[in-house]
Amino acid sequence: MIAMSLARIAEIVGGRLADVSDEDAARTVVTGTVEFDSRAVTPGGLFLALPGARSDGHDFAATAVAAGAVGVLAARPVGVPAVVVDPVRPDPAAPGTAGVLEHDVDGSGAAVLAALARLASAVAAELVAGGLTIIGITGSSGKTSTKDLIAAVLAPLGEVVAPPGSFNNELGHPWTVLRATRSTDYLVLEMSARHPGNIAALARIAVPSIAVVLNVGTAHLGEFGSREVIAATKSELPQSVPESGVVILNADDPAVAAMADKTAARVVRVGRGAEALDVCADGVSLDALARPSFTLHTGAADVPVTLAVHGDHQVSNALCAAAVALECGATPEQVAAALATAGPVSRHRMQVTAREDGVTVINDAYNANPDSMRAGLKALAWMSRGGASKGRSWAVLGEMAELGDDAITEHDRIGRLAVRLDVSRLIVVGSGRPMSAMLHGAVMEGSFGSEAIPVADTDAALEILRAELRPGDVVLVKASNSAGLGALADALVSDVARDGVSDVARDGVSDVARDGVSEPPRDGGR
Template sequence: MIELGIHEIADATGGRVLGDTAARVTGPVVIDSRLVVAGALFVALPGEHADGHDFVAAAVAAGASVVLVSREVDAPAAVLVEDVQSALGALAREVLARLRAAGPLEVVGITGSVGKTTTKDLVGQVLAAEAPTVVPQGSFNNEIGLPLTVLESDASTRYLVLEMGASGIGHLTYLTGIAAPDVAVVLVVGSAHLGEFGGVEAIAQAKAELVAGVRPGGTAVLNADDLRVAAMASAAHGPVVTFGTVTGTDVRAQDVRIDRDGHASFTLVAGDATATVALRLVGEHHVTNALAAATVALQLGLSPEAVAARLSDARAVSPHRMQVTERADGVTIIDDSYNANPDSMRAALRALAVLAGRERRSIAVLGEMLELGDDSRERHDEVGRLAVRLNVKLTVVVGDGAWAIREGAMMEGSWGDEVAHVADVDAARTLLADELRPGDVVLVKASHGTGVWRLADELAGTGVDA
């Protein structure tokens, strides 16, 4: 965050100064009073379970120099606005404009039904080796997380990498209104949030808002392997660069190979240049994410050799995303439990099959995929059928919302002890305690709201707070 006076914050947000007119923000912008340090700006957001205004006193006691509020509070210095969330976005917009005016700063925006967070992490690791880079924590990709990430930038920042999520039409238009990207990446149009959007075509329309929101002169980076994404070229106002595995793309992966541990390697082809990439991430689906990251870096001037080397060194950063843990008892845990939709379920199950191979027993612990609307039963049924086709030895279905996975598995030919349906995470824990043995490979996957990620933490022994 750049240093700002209280009047500058009021001007940016359309707010009114209350209290100390000489107050200045010299620290970070935070929405959690427990994260306040001296000189911070505390943003009192109203929440579903708590109201930030109730924590203003704690924030001031911890050293917040200014608080951003929508009602008058007892604080030495405050900016009073009509809507705190909108004011947060407006402040981020102003700070980014100042930073862009002061020096070179490239903004990368990334969206897609799957792969956003992993691609963001890959781009961040590749660019951070080049120059100071700001990357969001976890999945800070909405109307709160994105401006908070923007506000982490300062005069030294050369690259700002932003993950942009959407669960409805207009969401990405709002986010690009805060931070129009110089490079916009669209990965995949899939069935995440299908119930909220009402159909895949509506999802494609929403994702295309990122392309339309590119900064003048900016570049759209599109996945040519996804026809709906490739069609977004018509929404671009500037250059379009494609990536994928099909012939004719600008940046291509060829000779893709998967080793016994599930790691993909491929030849990166960009024009006449080639370089070898050997990923440390688990799962063939990460080839798409790596290609997207490579294309971004190449657009920003990095060499193919540097890009390939840095992608090969990159590791999983955000928790609960294809994190593999080898336990002392010989059990392997694949934790992909941060979220789930039909596309990511298929990718994770295929990775499980590769890691287990023919020698080890594969176990899939699967919870509900939320926000699928009327398609929920059919989509869960398809997951169960795929588990059988991939020869998963035991499928543990967690919760009533996921019961159609069991139904699909049984209709595909899974009987007896090959599929079990349990009521909740506690029941799954009990079953696995009796069932697991050395050599097992266990995938844990479900939507975040199911709480199945807590079981993944216990099984892996990580205790990561999601």
């Protein structure tokens, strides 16, 4: 965050000072980071007091100041220097704020989040005036993978700030904005939605000059009601870009291509289709670990590209990242070189680990919707049959959440697809109608005997895997985060990891709840 006094912060957010005089507030400057986890506070930082499932951040204010924070943004006085905003009366009829405020019984969380948004908006506007480029990304799936690719291709051009994991909602979005400083050249932001208007609200906090729309799928179909409403909500991002900006659209998705008519900005079309495109790929092939290679056509040059990420679906993500970098001044050759080394970064998203015993684990357990589930299964099928292992394929699948009335049909389709792709073993984790539908779909499509196995929980699934996996086998672990399969994937990786160190230990990203507030809730995409 740019240096700012507590007095100035109070002025921006419309708060009042508590436990600090006006004179001291003017002299007390926030020079560190803004944090909602008291254990992550840095010297000179600002602590956000938010309510959580197990505790209230207000109770950790003194701890945060003792750890180095110079002040707190809170909804009540906390006994240490603070900017206090009045609680907002909760509206029982209003939907939750992207899952952040389930425990906000008195409106304190809503007040702090609103103040955080105002602070982030002021900082973003000041940094943009100084030359910062803001890139916004949305889509039903692929946002986090694409965000990581964009950060990688922009890194040779300047300093990049991007969110860790999927910090893409009313908490994670402004939190990421406030990581930017005067030395930041590019700010990359994910934008998720659970209700119409969510993306427009996020875009107002930090107006993007470059926007990327990846796809329109069925994530959160239960909350949106129809794919048309999802498309309209995703189109809020291109509508937010000013006329001087650029909107990058995946033209292979008709619903995304149609958004060209909804923006005043210049449109750049990317894809693998036959229509006239600005950035496109052809000659796509996959290696043994399903890493794509293709020829990138940019208009300026045609260059060969080999990706370090896994799955045919990553081609579209890479094309969007390439288009962003080209708009920011990169050459096609620079883009190809950056993409060649841009491996998986965010935890539990198509992380492929080759264990010492010859088992390959595809850890894609962070989240799932029908589109990303199909992509994961296709990658699994390729690695086991078309790749080098020639072993058995195992799909360990949990529930895809928030599909509403389509949940039964979509889970049935995934069970059938697993059989059509000739997946050797399907372990269906969890009870309830959706998982029964997945098992039923597999059985009706032709699975029999022990090919499709229902288990009650992750412990039962892990017991089967540990007993039956053998060298050459490939295991995909995938579900919505609420199914808890991430721990199962971590256990599989750490059982026998290359060099004795798992990817989980390497990446250092934690989803563990901190002070009652976990990583900002997900929006169903990868």
